[in-house]
Every structure is written in C-alpha cells, then in structure tokens.
Amino acid sequence: MEAIKTVTSADPMWEEIRAGVAQQVEREPILASFLHATILNHATLESALSFHLANKLDSPVAGALLIREVIDEALDADASIGRAARADLNAVFQRDSACSALYEPFLYFKGYHALQAWRVAHWLWLQNRRSLALFLQHRISVVFSVDIHPAATLGEGILLDHATGIVIGETAVVEDNVSIMQSVTLGGTGKVSGDRHPKVRCGVLIGAGSKVLGNIEVGACAQVASGSVVLKSVPAHKLVAGVPARVISDATCAEPALSMDHCALSKVNRELP
Numbered sequence: 001m002e003a004i005k006t007v008t009s010a011d012p013m014w015e016e017i018r019a020g021v022a023q024q025v026e027r028e029p030i031l032a033s034f035l036h037a038t039i040l041n042h043a044t045l046e047s048a049l050s051f052h053l054a055n056k057l058d059s060p061v062a063g064a065l066l067i068r069e070v071i072d073e074a075l076d077a078d079a080s081i082g083r084a085a086r087a088d089l090n091a092v093f094q095r096d097s098a099c100s101a102l103y104e105p106f107l108y109f110k111g112y113h114a115l116q117a118w119r120v121a122h123w124l125w126l127q128n129r130r131s132l133a134l135f136l137q138h139r140i141s142v143v144f145s146v147d148i149h150p151a152a153t154l155g156e157g158i159l160l161d162h163a164t165g166i167v168i169g170e171t172a173v174v175e176d177n178v179s180i181m182q183s184v185t186l187g188g189t190g191k192v193s194g195d196r197h198p199k200v201r202c203g204v205l206i207g208a209g210s211k212v213l214g215n216i217e218v219g220a221c222a223q224v225a226s227g228s229v230v231l232k233s234v235p236a237h238k239l240v241a242g243v244p245a246r247v248i249s250d251a252t253c254a255e256p257a258l259s260m261d262h263c264a265l266s267k268v269n270r271e272l273p
C-alpha cells in the first residue's frame with residue numbers, strides 16, 4: 001500500500017477531506033489507488049482539484065495532462081477560484097441532505113465538478129481566450145450534462161444539486177448562496193438579443209425542472225417551485241409556482257437556498273390545477 005503523504009497545511013477544509021478519505025482507504029481498499037491518486041497524493045485542494053477535473057474532462061484531442069496545465073494556470077493566477085471552490089464545497093455539504101462528508105462532493109458530485117470546471121472556463125473567457133473557454137464549455141456539457149456559458153456571471157457558495165440538464169445562458173447572473181436543482185434553465189425568451197438572461201439574486205432556491213426565461217430578476221431569497229415557467233420578475237422573499245409562474249406566497253423561510261426547505265413547494269404543487 002502507498003504511504004500517505006504528510007501534509008502541513010493551514011487549510012482545515014483540505015485536512016478534513018484528507019482525513020475522511022484516509023478512513024475510506026481502510027474501509028474500501030478496492031478504491032485505495034484511486035483515493036491516493038486523487039486526494040492523498042496532493043498537498044493542496046487546488047492540486048487535487050486540477051488532477052480530478054482534468055481526468056474527467058480528458059478527451060482524445062486534449063488529454064488530461066494538457067487540460068490540467070490550463071486548470072493549474074487559472075488556479076495559480078486567480079486565488080478567487082480556489083476560494084469559490086471551498087465555498088461551493090461547503091454549500092453542498094451544508095445543504096445537500098445526501099451529503100455526509102466534505103470529500104463526497106469533491107470526489108463524486110458532478111454538479112460540483114461542473115461548477116469548478118466552469119470557473120476555469122470563465123477565467124479563460126475573461127483572459128480573452130475564447131476558443132479554449134468554449135472548448136471547456138463543450139467538454140463540461142458532454143461530460144457532466146451541465147451547460148453554462150463561460151461569459152455568465154456566477155457568485156460563490158452555489159449548489160447545483162444533481163445537476164443533469166442545467167443550462168445557464170451567456171448574460172445570466174447568479175449571485176452568492178443560490179441553490180439550483182436539476183433540469184433548470186436560466187435562458188432567453190428567443191425574442192431579444194444582447195442582455196437577455198435572468199438575474200438571480202442572493203439566496204434564491206430554484207426547484208427542479210423550472211425554466212426562468214428573459215432578462216428578469218429573481219429577487220433575493222425568493223423561491224421558484226419545481227416545474228415553473230417564470231416569465232416575469234419575482235419579488236424578493238416570495239414563492240412563485242406554475243406555468244406561467246405567479247406569486248403563491250411568501251418564501252417558506254428567510255433563506256430558502258440555505259435551508260433547502262421544499263415543504264411549501266410540494267404543498268403548492270399539489271394545490272395547483
């Protein structure tokens with residue numbers, strides 16, 4: 001068995017991930033090689049992240065080594081990417097009831113992987129490296145079934161839960177501490193060009209399958225019930241539901257994205273015709 005590297009880290013999150021994974025090596029020796037290569041051989045979260053993402057995004061025309069160089073370049077140049085990676089990891093751990101340890105989303109949750117890879121594509125976009133940014137967008141979409149335009153603006157502490165089928169358009173804004181379920185589209189109506197996508201403010205919870213269309217605002221800590229088609233701006237702290245969506249009530253709590261409280265959503269959905 002490979003020896004576990006000694007790490008003197010000032011990063012409690014990374015130490016916790018390593019400790020959790022070291023236990024898993026004992027419990028599931030069949031995964032030991034994978035867990036060493038992906039976590040225990042790395043001194044920093046950033047090093048493990050670039051290794052893991054690069055292996056997932058590997059393709060015949062751009063191999064993992066080449067992709068890892070690009071990811072490392074972005075992580076070295078912009079410390080906010082690593083900071084956001086930690087905030088997003090904490091968001092999954094705090095909000096996803098299926099997550100019992102920090103290492104789980106880091107290793108296995110594709111919403112987390114897609115978001116971190118998008119952060120690299122966004123950095124490339126801001127460096128005016130459009131082709132490489134679009135190449136990464138394509139790979140992220142193929143590998144994770146999550147299509148986020150590299151020019152979109154996303155904050156930190158974001159949860160993409162399950163993530164399959166999430167689409168976020170070029171001029172969309174998603175502020176900090178937002179939670180988005182699978183099959184959500186933040187898209188244009190197709191009727192206008194330019195700034196045409198939704199602006200989702202802090203603390204919003206968007207339920208599975210919802211389509212939010214047009215340059216509209218979803219106000220802070222608002223809630224969108226699953227399966228809604230939202231065509232008009234949503235006031236802060238309100239709950240909208242239906243096709244087309246209308247305001248049903250106040251949001252179920254002060255911070256719906258953090259609590260992931262869907263109780264009122266299921267009640268509302270039952271009452272809709």
Ligand SMILES: CC(C)(COP(=O)(O)OP(=O)(O)OC[C@H]1O[C@@H](n2cnc3c(N)ncnc32)[C@H](O)[C@@H]1OP(=O)(O)O)[C@@H](O)C(=O)NCCC(=O)NCCS
Binds near residue numbers: 243
């Ligand atoms: C959103 C869209 C339906 C609007 O078309 P439109 O003909 O201009 O319609 P309007 O916005 O003027 O709405 C007309 C009525 O239809 C309703 N409506 C619009 N879209 C609806 C929908 N998807 N389902 C049910 N009702 C809808 C509106 O609420 C409005 O009702 P009202 O008159 O009672 O207020 C159309 O732009 C669309 O679906 N585009 C596709 C968007 C898409 O797929 N984007 C993804 C990009 S990634």
